Each structure stands twice: as structure tokens, then as C-alpha cells.
Amino acid sequence: MPRECKVAPRRTPVLPPCWRCDGLFLWRSRDGALHCTSCEPARAHYLIAERLRAVPGSLTASERAIGFLTAKLKDRQDAAAEPIVVAAKRAGIAPATLTRARWKLGFRSVKTRQGWCWVRRQ
Ligand SMILES: [Zn+2]
Numbered sequence: 001m002p003r004e005c006k007v008a009p010r011r012t013p014v015l016p017p018c019w020r021c022d023g024l025f026l027w028r029s030r031d032g033a034l035h036c037t038s039c040e041p042a043r044a045h046y047l048i049a050e051r052l053r054a055v056p057g058s059l060t061a062s063e064r065a066i067g068f069l070t071a072k073l074k075d076r077q078d079a080a081a082e083p084i085v086v087a088a089k090r091a092g093i094a095p096a097t098l099t100r101a102r103w104k105l106g107f108r109s110v111k112t113r114q115g116w117c118w119v120r121r122q
Contacts, residue, residue: 017054019067020091026052065093065101073105073118081109081116 017024018036025037028050035042042048059067068091072084088098102109107118 015052015054016059016063019064024054024056026054028052061097065097066104068093069101069105078117078119081118
């Protein structure tokens with residue numbers, strides 16, 4: 001695979017690749033959210049507000065973990081830890097990296113009768 005030049009034009013924001021597949025082809029929907037062309041193809045052409053290219057190799061393990069958790073937690077106030085931890089392991093995210101990403105997103109771990117739960121700090 002040919003490497004792309006890392007020098008982007010000044011006005012273009014530097015976008016990290018997709019956290020799931022390292023994909024470089026992204027699209028922005030009309031609500032402003034970024035999507036990966038291969039993981040989340042647009043269901044219809046009119047959903048695409050803008051097509052974007054990411055910069056290869058710019059995604060750190062921490063950014064990848066934050067992308068993963070943001071997609072998992074969305075706007076939720078709490079979530080069961082277990083399924084997310086399992087999915088993160090499958091996605092190749094180290095437990096320590098996942099914990100740091102969770103802190104960064106403001107979730108603390110709480111022990112409940114059903115097991116560990118992640119709760120958003122108020
Ligand atoms: Zn992707």
C-alpha cells in the first residue's frame with residue numbers, strides 16, 4: 001500500500017483514521033458527525049455533507065481507545081462494563097489504555113449487584 005504524504009494543506013483539519021479499521025476515507029453527515037466509509041457506509045448519497053481524508057498512521061492507541069469508547073457509550077449516562085471490556089479486547093485495545101480512555105471521557109467504575117458499571121461523572 002503506498003504511503004500518503006503527511007503534509008496536509010493548511011486549511012484541511014488533520015483527521016485521525018478510523019479507530020476500527022484504520023480507514024482513511026471518511027465522510028461527514030449533515031449533523032456534523034464523522035463516519036468511516038468502510039465501517040459506516042452512507043445509506044444514501046444525500047446523507048453525505050462532505051467527504052474527507054484522514055492522515056495515515058496518526059492514530060495513537062489512546063485515540064483509538066477513546067474512539068472505541070465514544071462509539072460504545074454515545075450519550076449514555078451509565079453502561080455495564082463487562083460487554084465493553086470484552087469488545088475492547090476483541091478490538092485489540094489494552095486494558096490499561098481502555099481505563100485511561102474511560103477516565104478521559106469522565107466515567108467512573110461502580111460495583112453493583114449486576115457487576116461493574118460505568119457511570120458518567122456529573
Ligand atoms: Zn473503519
